[in-house]
Amino acid sequence: MNSGIIPAHPDNELRVALTGGFPEVPAVLVVTGPGIPEKVSVAFRNGREHYEYTGDMLDLEGAILPLFRWSYSTRIAE
Template sequence: MQQNRKALLVGGPGTFDGEVVELTDGVDVKVRIPHASGHEHFTRSEESRLVDGEHLPVFTWSYRTKIAE
């Protein structure tokens, strides 16, 4: 059974900075989010932040990749 949990995205395109996303089990180090014609990549930091009464792990923006055509 997969358990969902939340994380906070920091940095990257303005649309993602400060966004809370749902994570599934097994996602502990990196997150890849489809965006426009590519993917935004976020890496887990050692930081956590309090958001709406929950301590959430922080994933910071690392880089962007484009989808091959």
């Protein structure tokens, strides 16, 4: 059965769509591992931007991607 999810690469890489947060953060992220993770984070400026899986999918130019929504930021202590 085809889930419609488009893998980025056959070696357990998956493209996911990001929404919310800073507009400079890329809209698509490649993650590795089995299945869709509950949370992902992106290095950005002096910290990380954290996103949570919404349970929804987004059709992005014909590719069906799991949708992650921004949830919070963390900063690196100096």
